[in-house]
Amino acid sequence: MIVLTVELSSMLDFKEIIAYCKSLSNFILKGKENTANPHTDLITKEDQDKLFRDFNDRNYWAEREKILGDIDVVEDWKALKSKIYFSKSKKQNFLKYAAAAILLIGFGLGVFYNLPDTFKTTEDPSALGNNIVSGSDKAILGLENGEEIELSKETVYKGKNSSFVSNHLLYTKDKNTGELVYNYLTIPRGGKFFVELSDGTQVWLNSESKLKYPVQFIAGQPRTVELVYGEAYFNVSHSTQHDGDSFIVKQKEQELEVLGTEFNISAYKNDKALYTTLVEGSVAIHNKHSSKVLKPGEQAVNMGSDNDLVITKVDVNYAIAWKDGIFLFRDEPLQAMMHQLSRWYDAEVDFENDVKKNYLFSGTLKREDDIQTLLQNLEKTGEVTFEIKDKKIMIK
Amino acid sequence: MNDSNLDINEFKLLYKALYPSLCLFAKSYLSDLQASKDAVQEVFVKVWEKEIHFIEMNAAKSYLYTAVKNKCLDVLKSKYVRVMDSQSTIEEFEWLESDRFFYKEIIHVETSTLIEKATNSLPYRCAQIIKLSLKNYSNQEIADSLSLSINTVKAQKKIAYKKMRPLLKEHYHFLLLVMASSNF
Known part of the structure; x- marks a missing residue:
């Protein structure tokens, strides 16, 4: 999976550069001396002078005109188009929503218009x-016998049905015939965690979250887990691989039925609503009052059991960015x-x-x-x- | 399928807006125009395959200039590997790798494009005069080569500045480009 982000600092540098280009072009068009103040230390005086000389050199413009004449935008578009169609089949393999939006911090545009003036260096x-340190992979694993095990980067753990290796907790792929036995994962503040359940379903858990799940699922029964609180991203192993056994995520306020799909649930204790965002596939959500089927790119907002579920269209990237x-x-x-x-x-x-x-x-x-x-x-x-x-x- | 058509239109918009500039930019690294075109196209293919979102034009530019630079440096590295022992080549390569060169070339391309856009928005006569003036022709030389009086040249220049002012005053063009999200 590839997530592309431009670091903010370099984005700000880029803004400075573009602002400088604007003022420079202004000076050049007016035939004035090079007094454009770059508001930036990204360019040296030497480079500025060199640039200014170029822009006032007839050879520079003649050369540029010649090169631009040799670039056939229409013809090259055809070439590019055939390349991207050729790669279309490959495209399916990419996690569709992995690409992150590249954005700017600020109040829309205003901040950047004023940037050179408001750019003050604040105290370090x-x-x-x-x-304050940034979060990391950590969780407390609650076992069926009540024992609690702390898992973090340094931990190596091998249990009866599960093992924790390189930040991944994996359960043995076995079907159960007897009774359901539950484990719990509790992710503290400043933590995140990844677990693969015994049916192959992958779950990413965000800070301050708790998941309850059976160590093994029983064949012929829905695979049921419970997001007690917090936020989780599920990549559910398809029901066709489990003789049609559906996958259910239970919560206090709703139950979600899945056929094999990727989705994100945010159910924080202090948040006013519970948000379910579907990335791929199809899920049905039931609460006391209503049942709704979600399509990819839709989000169900559950404001509590006294309200109907509300479905809105969202950009899923925002709901799942934490996972990446x-x-x-x-x-x-x-x-x-x-x-x-x-x-x-x-x-x-x-x-x-x-x-x-x-x-x-x-x-x-x-x-x-x-x-x-x-x-x-x-x-x-x-x-x-x-x-x-x-x-x-x-x-x- | 309609959705993915929409996608390609937005992708095309991005391509049309930035392809010539990026080719010129790549050429400052690679010298060879065909190699530059290939490098830029490869970057566009990557953007398409990975369905990278750009919320506005400057974000797109920032990403694309960086990606094209990296692509070009990769090309150069594979080419230079064998001759790296020569001191001048190493120095040249270090210069091409530097941020200073990167920013300088962005300014080259972006400023030239801005100037061209501004002059192209002018009426024909005005544009002609400004273009000559950019090539460092004096008012007298412009008047001579266009068979105009020097006063006409001066007057036209004034009109030109007035017309170009709003174009250059506004700091950033805001363009919404969202590529992947409609591809459900």
């Missing part, structure tokens, strides 16, 4: 006391965004100014980045500043 948060190690936000209120960050970095968040809670942000952040880098990038928008004290992030 690393200079301040800070104990990125935060992806689009017009996300700062408060909701900080809530997600605090879960992963296991930090507290405190707003000094309530108005800022509703500021909208869009962007891509890498979950592996340390919190300073990430907050510094957010500060570059010029709209917020952060202060870290111990495990607390203050937003000003």
Whole structure:
């Protein structure tokens, strides 16, 4: 799977470069001296002078015209088109929604228009006391006999039906004939985890989540697991491989029936609603009042058992980005965004100014980045500043 | 199937907008135009295969310039491997690998494109005068070569600046390009 993101810092560099091009072209067209202020240290004075000389050189333009004349956009499109059609069959193998959107942090465009003026270097948060580290693979495995085992990067574990190797917990592929025996996985704040169940179903678990599942499934019965709370991404092993046994994800407020599919469920305790997002395949969701079938790209919002399920169309990339190690936000209120960050970095968040809670942000952040880098990038928008004290992030 | 047609239209839009610039950019690394075209096309194929989303034009540019640079450096590496012992080649390669060169060439291409776009938006006579002036012709030389009076040249230049101002004032063009999401 390939996830492509452009680091924010390089994106900001690029914005500077483009802004500089604008002012440079302005000066050149007006035939003025080279006084365009680049607002950037990405280009040296020497390079600037060289560029300016080129733009005022008739040979440069003649050469450019000649090369452009040799580029046949229409003809080359035909060539490109045949190449991409040829690769179409290969395309199916790619995880369809793996590609991440490349976005900008900021209030739409405004921030970047003003960037050169608002670009202030803020105090380096690393200079301040800070104990916040980014999350990692970890979980507590609750066994059938009540024993609890802590699993993390350093752990090697081999149990009766399962083994934990290189951050993956795998269950032995066996069918059960007797009674169902359950294990639990609890992912703490600042954790994430991957498990492959005995039927081959893969589950990615986000921070602050808990999954209950049988060690082995019983043939001829629906394969039932329970997302007690939190967020999980399921890639369900198709029912045709299990003599038609369907897969069911139970929750307090709803039950979801699957035939072999990929989907994401977000059911955090503090969130007002439970969100189920379907990536591929088909699922049916039932709550007290209604039953709905989801199509790929749709999200079911469950506001609690007194309400009907509401189906909306969404960009699934946003719902599943966490699984691929990125935060992806689009017009996300700062408060909701900080809530997600605090879960992963296991930090507290405190707003000094309530108005800022509703500021909208869009962007891509890498979950592996340390919190300073990430907050510094957010500060570059010029709209917020952060202060870290111990495990607390203050937003000003 | 309609959905995937939509996809290809958006992909084509991206291609049409950036293909010539990216080819020019690649040529600054590879010198050879055909090799540059091949490199840029390969990058576009990758974008299509991986169904990479670009939410707006600058994000697309930032990604594509970087991808084309990496592609070109790969091509050069495979070519240079055998002659790497020569000191001048190593130095040349280090220069091509540097961020400084990367940014300089983006500015070359982007600024030239902006200037051309601005002049092409002008009425014919105005455009002619500005193009000559870009090639460092003096007002007198422009007047002579177009058989105009020097005052006409000056007046036309003024009109041209006025017309181009809004084009150059606005800082960024916002273009929505979403490629994969409609492919359900």
